[in-house]
Amino acid sequence: MSETKNFMFLNRRAPYGTIYAWESLEVVLISAAFEQNVSLMFADDGVYELTKGQDTAGIGMKNFSPTYRTLGDYEVRHMYVDKASLEARGLTADDLVQVEWEDWETEESVDNIVEVVDSEKVAELLAESDVVFSF
Amino acid sequence: MSDLHTVNKSPFEKNSLESCLRLSRAGSVILLYEDAVYAALKGTAVENMITSVVGDRKVYVLGPDYKARGLDESRIIDGVEVVDYAGFVDLVDTNDKVQAWV
Numbered sequence: 001m002s003e004t005k006n007f008m009f010l011n012r013r014a015p016y017g018t019i020y021a022w023e024s025l026e027v028v029l030i031s032a033a034f035e036q037n038v039s040l041m042f043a044d045d046g047v048y049e050l051t052k053g054q055d056t057a058g059i060g061m062k063n064f065s066p067t068y069r070t071l072g073d074y075e076v077r078h079m080y081v082d083k084a085s086l087e088a089r090g091l092t093a094d095d096l097v098q099v100e101w102e103d104w105e106t107e108e109s110v111d112n113i114v115e116v117v118d119s120e121k122v123a124e125l126l127a128e129s130d131v132v133f134s135f
Numbered sequence: 136m137s138d139l140h141t142v143n144k145s146p147f148e149k150n151s152l153e154s155c156l157r158l159s160r161a162g163s164v165i166l167l168y169e170d171a172v173y174a175a176l177k178g179t180a181v182e183n184m185i186t187s188v189v190g191d192r193k194v195y196v197l198g199p200d201y202k203a204r205g206l207d208e209s210r211i212i213d214g215v216e217v218v219d220y221a222g223f224v225d226l227v228d229t230n231d232k233v234q235a236w237v
Binding site: 013014015016017018044045048051052053054055056058059061063065087088089090095 | 144147169173178179198202203204210219
């Protein structure tokens with residue numbers, strides 16, 4: 001087996017208007033299946049990907065927002081949100097989906113792996129990742 | 136009569152809305168759809184772009200695109216009106232021409 005790396009997915013695009021958000025989610029799921037350490041970062045318009053209550057019935061597109069809530073089951077352990085991006089858009093953590101995580105072996109669990117972090121922390125997390133995938 | 140200006144890009148990512156507002160005349164009609172619907176939300180860093188023009192331009196937001204993005208209609212800037220697809224068609228029909236700020 002090849003080594004396990006820390007993958008960071010940097011999401012900076014709003015959902016639906018372009019394909020970036022959906023494509024990122026696809027690659028996240030593939031990476032998790034290959035047992036890499038997968039974290040997600042949402043910054044700029046990417047924070048819009050996590051708004052709760054998305055309802056795409058009126059635009060004839062697949063609503064992929066429920067998929068984010070399943071990422072904990074794919075052993076995605078961290079989903080970070082850039083605080084400055086959130087605030088600039090008039091949003092708070094209350095506007096975002098919550099994602100549960102549980103380790104089936106140890107039964108360790110976390111109620112919500114979505115974490116709002118400041119710019120300094122974002123920079124640190126990006127710098128410490130082995131690979132950053134940009135969408 | 137007036138022109139309908141359509142904007143479909145996020146105001147945080149592109150200057151489409153900014154240019155539309157700068158280069159359209161008073162009395163123009165503006166429709167925000169797709170990623171431009173984010174501009175209609177209260178409390179954002181770009182809120183004043185819309186609040187500064189609702190007095191002399193009529194601003195609409197496409198409801199299905201707004202709803203798709205998980206935004207609640209109670210958070211739309213005062214003076215901005217929500218339309219559905221039929222309303223979009225009416226706007227195209229009742230204005231002289233459509234100018235798209237893609």
